[in-house]
Amino acid sequence: MGLKGIVAGALAAAALAQPASAGEQKLGDYLAGRAAQRQNDWVAASSAMTRALSVAPPDSDLRHNTLLLAIAAGDIATAARIAATTPPGSTDSPIASLTLAVEKLGKGDVAGASKATDAMPSAGVTHLARPLLAARFAAARGDLRAARAALDPMFEIDPTKDLGELEAARLDDKLSPVRAIARGLSEYAGFLAAQEQLDPSLLLSRLSLHLVPNEPSALVRAAEALARQGRPAEALALFDKVPAKDFWATTASRGAVDCLHALKRSGEARARAEAAVKANPKDVDARLKLGDLLRKQKSYAEAAAAYDTALAMLPADSPRRWIVLYARGASRERIGDWDAAEADLLQSLSLKPETPTLLNFIGFAWAERGMNLTRARELLERAVKLAPDDGAIADSLGWTLYRQGEFGGAVLELERAAALQPSDGVINDHLGDAYWRVGRTREAEFQWVRAVHLATDPVTARSIEAKLQQGLAAADLSR
Template identity: 40%
Template sequence: MEPALVHDLTKRSAARGLAGLLACAAVLFTFVAGAAPNPAARPVPPAAYEPADSLEGNYLAAYIAGVARDTVAAANYYREALKGDPRNPELLERAFVAFLADGAMPEAFRAAERLVSRDTQNGLAHLTLGVRQLKTKQFANARTNLAKGGRGRTADLTATLLTAWAYAGSGEGKRALETIDRLKGERAYNVFRDYHAGLIAELTGNQAEADRRLKAAYEAERNTLRIVDAYGRLESRRGRREEALATYTTFDQVLPRHPLIRDAMDQLGAKKALAPLIGSAQEGAAEVLYGLGAAGNSQGDELPAIIYLRLALHLNPEHPLALITLADIFERLKSLERANEVFSRIPGNSPVRTTADVQIGLNLEQMGKGEEAIAHLEDLAKKRPDDVEVITSLGNVLRSRKRYAEAAEVYSKAIEKIGAPERSHWIMFYYRGSAYERSKQWDKAEADLKKALELVPDQQPSGRAQVLNYLAYTWVDRNENIDEAFRMLKRAVELSPRDGMIIDSLGWAHFRLGQYEEAVRELEKAVELKPGDPVINDHLGDAYWRVGRRLEANFQWQHAKDSSPE
C-alpha cells in the first residue's frame, strides 16, 4: 500500500534525559479524583464557555473538561461553580488545580491561601505559595512553605531542590549545598543533585565546586541537553573554548541541529564567552520545575507536567524550553490553539523561536487552516530564506494540501541550501520523491527515493522501512522491478513488523506475482493492524476474489468503499 508520509522525522524534542525521575509524580495530584489521563480525548472547542444553569451543571462541565485536559474550559467552569458554592472544600481543591493548569496564577494563589488555612497538609498548595514567595524574594517564607510541601519521593525531591535555591537566593551558598546533598539514592537523583549543586555553586561564587559538580553531572548524562549546555557554558567562561566546543559537538552528533546547541557553537566560533545558564535563584528554581515537568511529559503524565511547567513559567516567564514543552503537551492533547498561544510567547531573540514559528504553521495546517499555514510559513521563509527547516516545513504543508508540484519545487530550494547531503538529509529526498511521484514525475521521484535509501542511516530502521516501502510499492504498482521490489518489501517488514501499510505492500507484491494464497495471508495481517484503511481492505477483497472467497471479497470491497473519505 502507498505509505502515509512521515509527519516530521526531523522534529527534535527539547526535553531529554532524566525520563525516570517522575515515576511517582502523580503523588502530589492524587486528590484530583477522576481526572485520569486521557491523551486521546478531544478537548471542548475553545470557543465560548456558556455557564450552565446550575451549580451541578457547571461542576459536571468542569469535570468533563478536566478529564479531557481542556485546561481553559475546566478553569472557566470551576470558576462558575465556585460562585455557586464558594465554601465547598472539594470544589475549591479542584478549582485550584484547574487554575494552576490554566496558568491563572492570581486565582491559583488565592485558592492556595484558602486551602492551607483549612488544610495544613495540602502539599501542592504549600508548594504553590512557596513558588510565589520565591518570585518575590521572600526566601525565608518560601522555605517555610516548601517544608510543608507534602511527602513522597517527588515531593521530597521538589522541596529539597527548591529549598536549596531559596538559600542560594539569600546568599547562603554553603547552606544551599548542604541542603541539596541530602538527596541520595537513585542515579537520576544523583544527576539532578549534582546538576543543581553546580548551578548553585556558580551563582554563589564557589567556582571550584561548580566545576566539580557540573562535570560530574556531565560525565553521568552526556546526552541531556540542559546538562550539556550548562557544562559547555561553564567551560567557555573558564577559558576552555576548545573543550566547550567539543562538548557541544559531541552532543550535536547525537541530536543534530538542536537550535540551542547550534547557537552556542556559533557563539564559540565567534570567540564569544557564553553566559551562565542560570542568572538568579528564581531562574534556578524555575529550572527545577521545568526539569520535573519535562520528565513528566516524557512519561505522559500531562496534569503534573502542566502544573510544574506553569509554576516554572511564573518564576521565569521566558524559559524557552518550558514554553516549548508546555506547547508540546497541548499539541499531544489536540489543543492546537493553546499550543500556538504558548509558542507565540517565546521571545523573538530565542534560538528556538524559529522552531516555534514553524510549529505554529504546522499546527495551523492540522487545524484545517491550510491557506493561513502556507501564508505564515511563506512569510517566515522570506524572513529566514536560508533556513532549511522553514523551507522544508512549507513544502510539507503544500504536500499535505495536495499541491505536489509546488511542494517539489519548495523541497528543491531546501536541497539546494544544504549543499553536499549528509545522512540526516535523507528525509528531504524522501519528501521530494513522494511529491514528484504524486505529481506524475516518476523519473525524478525514483532518483530521489533511491538517494533517500542511500542516505538513511541503519540506526533509523523505521525510516529505512518507509523508504524501502515507498519505492518498492511504487515499482509493484507500476509492474516494474517486481523481484527486487519483493526483496525490498520483505526487508521493510523485517524492519517494521507492526506496520500495516508495509505488510499490505508485501501482500500486494504477492498478488502482482500471482501468489494469491500468500497475498491473502499477508493482507489479512495488514487488515488486523489497520482495519479501517480503505486501500488495504480493497486489496484484500481482490485477493479473496482470486482464491474463490467471493462473499468475503464483496464484504471487503464494501468495507473499503464505506471507509474511503472520497
C-alpha cells in the same frame, strides 16, 4: 494513565455516593468534564471538576485529579486552594507540595516557599523538582556549597545527568529565585517532553508560567504540549507570546506554522513560513519547515523545490540528508516524477537502511506499479520485522503478496493489517480484493462496503462501488 483517564473512576464512584440533588449536580459536572477531557480541553475540564469537587464529600482521588486539571489549565490559584487541603503523606502530596511552594514564591514569600520545599516529599514529579528548588533557595542565600549539594539527587535520578549539570552551571547566574526556578521548571518540562511525558511537561510549564508569565522557554514548552494534545488554538496563543528577538522565537515561529496548518488557516501558515525564509535565507531549517508545510498542503512541486534548496545548503555528510531526500522523493512521487522520486528514495535508504517508514514507502510504491515485486517484498518483510504493529506496513506487505498472486498469504497479512487499523479504508479495500481472489466473495463484499464508508474521496468510493456491482476481473491483479 494521563490526565484524561485518571478522573473517570473517582467521579463515577463519588456521584453514586451522593444524595439525589448533589449526585445529579456531580453527574452533570462529571459528564461536562469528561466531554472536555476527551478534547484535551483542560480549562473546561478543570472548571467542571472543580464544581464537582465543591459538592463532594472528602475524596482523595477526586481531589488529586482536580488538582492536576487545574494546573494543566493554568489556574494555579485554584490548584493551590486544592493543594492546601491535601493531607501530608497522601498520593497527591508531592504535586500538592510543589504547587504550594510555587504559589508562595509567586507571592514573594521566599521563606515560605523554601520551607514548603524542605517538607516536600520526593516522589513522582518532585524527584527532580525538589532538589532544583532547594538548590536555588540555597544559592539565593549565598550558600553555593549547599546549593550544589542540594542538586546531588538529580544526578542520582537522571542517568543522563543533563538537567543536573545544566542547573549546577547556572547556580551563580545571579537570577532571582523566582526567575531561576521558573526557568528551571521549564527546563525540567523540556526534559520530560523529550521522554514523551506530555502531561507532566505541561504541568511544570504552567507552574513556571505562574512565576514568570512571559518566560519564553515555558511558553514554548506549554505550547508544544498543547499542540501535541490536539489544542492548536491554545498552543498558537502561547507561541505568539514569545518575543520576536528572543532565543526561543524561531522555535515558537515554527510551532505557530504547524498550529495554523492544524487550524486550517493555510494562507497564514504559508505566509509565516515564507516570512521565516525571507528573514533568514541561509537557515536550512526554515527551508525545511516551508517544504514540510507545502507538502502537507499538497503543493508538491513547490515542496520539492524547497527541499532542493535545503539539500544544496546541507553538507554532503550531514546526517539529516536522508530525511530531506525522503521528503523530496515523496513529493516528486506525488507529482508523477517517479524516476527522480525513486532515485531520491533509494539514496535516502542507502543512508538510513533500517527505517520502517522509508522501507514501506519504497516497497509499496513498487508494488502499486507492479515493478520490482521481489525486491519490494524483501523491503517490506524487513519493515514488518522492524515495526510489527504498524498496520500500514502490514497492508503494504499483504498488497505486494497479492500483486505476486500469492492470495492466501495476502489474506493473512491483510487480515492482520485490518486488525491493527480497522478504520483504514485502503486496508479494508485491499482485504476485500484478497478475499475475492480466494473465493470468499461474501466477505469481500462486506469489506468493500466498509471501505466505501471509510473512503476519503469520491473517486475511490466510486471505484469500490463498481467492484460491489461487478466483482473483480479474473486477470486484473492491479485491483
